[in-house]
Amino acid sequence: MTRKIAVADLRVGMYVQDLNCGWMDHPFLRKEIELTREDQIARIRDAGIREVYIDPARGLDGPGQDAIDAEREIEREMIAFAEAEQPQPRQTSFREEAETAKKIQGEANRLIRDLMQDVRLGRQIDSERIEPVVENITQSILRNGGALLSLCRIKNKDDYTFQHSVSVCGLQTAFCRALQMGHEDIHEAGIGGLLHDIGKTRVADEILNKPGRLTEEEFAQIKCHVVESRRILEQTPGISATAVLVAAQHHERHDGTGYPLGLKGEEISQMGQMAAIVDVYDAITSDRCYHKGLEPNEAMRKIFEWGKFHFNPVLVHAFTRCIGIYPTGSLVRLESDRLAVVIGQCEGNLLQPLVRVIHCARRNRPLPPQELDLSRPGAGGDRILRYEKPEAWGIDIALLLA
Ligand SMILES: [Fe+2]
Known part of the structure; x- marks a missing residue:
């Protein structure tokens, strides 16, 4: 224990x-x-x-406290928080949005790859190219955030930096929406999210992708990417102060333990505090050369746990509102003894998400996929019993969401 x-x-x-x-x-x-x-x-x-x-x-x-007690306490806190929420409707279904979201994600990946190449070659970033792509991401998130966010979970190791940038853009946009911000703020926050790590173009690839332990000097060089991101964005015409804040403060921490400035609490802008949560959530759910990513539900539990020190707890609650207690991409067991993948959230009803039923747990046999909105009467009163580990069932979530 x-x-x-x-x-x-x-x-x-x-x-x-x-x-x-x-x-x-x-x-x-x-x-x-x-x-x-x-x-x-x-x-x-x-x-x-x-x-x-x-x-x-x-x-x-x-x-100290036994690990199981500590975990149960966090889970109880999360469930109590979720039960206090009020339901809100989605604009389109997951299935309707999925195809569009795939195109938007591909376009955004290509854009950030080009922009990083431009910076490497000493060229100016063309902010006019960014506007329509981020607007497409914003609109997709507003219609049905689950579709794009579930695709963003799937990353291949070689393109990590580009795909992480697109994920942070989508997550920051969804987060702003959960806080009911206006369209302009959402859009600018999305631009900041897409470009937040642009300063990594100034850090050697051998250090960024080093599988072994970093030396103090190498770690110091990685930290420099934040200052570089800020410098690049401040020198780019058409980039707003809001977008710069996302990039400049995404590694600051609420308790002052972050970098580059070691800012504390309200010294960090709200956008910066939000970006810190989003950046860590996406990083810890991603497979990297040096670690296996956490399942989304485990990552949310970590974010909740770290909310006491590293993040603003009020914002952690708001982030939970858009990601869910059973985040998109989690494998869950239903009361009917079937396994299902969470494919979308019913905002304000975090305990009853939209799922795709895929497997009979009792017979350990695949089932024809069936979508079920657990918040609707059509689900026949079925409900989530608990999380399941995909590897224990030989299920590849990435394949199911692709
Ligand atoms: Fe970063």
């Missing part, structure tokens, strides 16, 4: 089983560390990590 303890309570002799922090935000290669020296604890503290999971069976024990 692992235990969750505060970093302040870490001692030499303990075995850290999980650093409990987004992989993008710390210089450690592995999540597990046997603490044999004080400087290891200092490095964990300096990386801005506040709570970790230790394994008392492999090292010293300490004060």
Whole structure:
């Protein structure tokens, strides 16, 4: 049984089983560390990590809460939050939007690839090319966010930076919508999301894609991408201050442990605070050369957990409202003993999303796909019992959503 303890309570002799922090935000290669020296604890503290999971069976024990208790507490909090929501209608169905969303995603991937190439060659970014693409993304999210966001989950390792940029654009747009922002703010936030990592063009590919542990110097170089993104966008005619904020502040953290400026709380703009949540959510749900991505529901639980320190908790709640308690792409077991993939959210009714039934759990046999809106009477009162791990059933979610 692992235990969750505060970093302040870490001692030499303990075995850290999980650093409990987004992989993008710390210089450690592995999540597990046997603490044999004080400087290891200092490095964990300096990386801005506040709570970790230790394994008392492999090292010293300490004060804290058992991991299962901690997880249940987070889940209870999330469910209580979801039950207090009010339902709102969707504009189009997932199926109607899926084809359009695929085209929009392809177009956005090609655009960000071209723009990054332009920056590498020292050319000016053409902001007029960005406008229509981001507008298409905004409109797709407004019609039915689930369609584009589920496609954005599927990434191939070589094109990670482009696909992550498009995902952050879609997620930031959906987040703005959940906060009921006006169309112009949504659009500008989307542009900021698409271009937030443009400064990575100034970091060597060998460092960006290094599978091993980064040296302090390499980690410092990666951090520079934020300052570079800001500089590039400020020098681009037609890019708004809102878009610049998304790029400039997406690595700042609510408790002041982020970079480049170490801003705290309200010193970070709302757009910057939102971008931080979105960027981490997409990063930890993606497969990279050095880690396997978390399932969306596990990632949401992490975001909820980190909301106490790294993010603004009010914004974490708002983000949950657009991503859902059972995010799009999660595999769930229904009361009818069937497995289903979540393909869309019913806003304001986070416990009853739209699902595609695919498998009979009792007979362990595939079923002809059938869409079911759990919030409607047509679902026959079926409801979600729990999450299931796709690999335990040999199910490839990416294939099902493609
Ligand atoms: Fe970044």
